[in-house]
Amino acid sequence: SQQGEEDPQALSIQEGENATMNCSYKTSINNLQWYRQNSGRGLVHLILIRSNEREKHSGRLRVTLDTSKKSSSLLITASRAADTASYFCATDSGFQKLVFGTGTRLLVSP
Amino acid sequence: ETGVTQSPTHLIKTRGQQVTLRCSSQSGHNTVSWYQQALGQGPQFIFQYYREEENGRGNFPPRFSGLQFPNYSSELNVNALELDDSALYLCASSFRTGANTGELFFGEGSRLTVL
DSSP: OOOOEEEOSEEEEETTSOEEEEEEOSSOOSEEEEEEESTTSOEEEEEEEETTOSEEEETTEEEEEETTTTEEEEEEOSOOGGGOEEEEEEEEOSSSSEEEOOOEEEEEEO | OOSOEEEOSEEEEOTTOOEEEEEEOOTTOOEEEEEEEOTTSOOEEEEEEETTEEEEEOSOOTTEEEEEOTTSEEEEEEOSOOGGGOEEEEEEEEOOOSSSOOOOEEOOOEEEEEO
16 A cells, blocks of 8 residues: 555656656655656655754755645756656655655656 | 666566566675566565565565675575566665665666566
8 A cells, every 4th residue: 555645646747847746645654765767667855854853955955844734845956857757655654665656757847 | 877787678488487687786795685667566575684584575466585695786586486476676786774765776677577
């Protein structure tokens, strides 16, 4: 079963615009991670935020975490065509596994 | 490049057959996890191996089994294939130091089609 639900399911923007994706989850977590997947290939880790953190930055990525609302958001600033991919949130609830959400498909047009 | 390699990249089987998928973990990693990703869905956890022992299993039947070898390579075996087993199978390696799950390093996957 999927723990997280990403919103929106699909997002289409122009290069240079910002892209925001949201993730909601159901149970308490140790950390939440975001991954990227190009065209059905392997997933690539983007960023990890721990349950006691509220915000984290990495390059053009900004992640926030609100454990009271059981939600997270991923912001990609100044999007590029190369950012076109599916983005997944994944939660660690201490059972030695990550539970992935359903993903957001991002299309960045030149 | 994550240093995790999977083989084969694509394969086609018929219903009822058996399949073995292979994964070579990143050097130094002691944990291997397998995920199934159906088309348009997020990856679903199958099981994890830590120091050659199964260390957690998702909601998959016993016909899904695995092995982890001393050199941290791993296999996923699926018996009595069903049409719904058609999916991308992803191997992920990591270095486990405690109870939490950190960053996973994924291979490119093996795409299985069951006819």
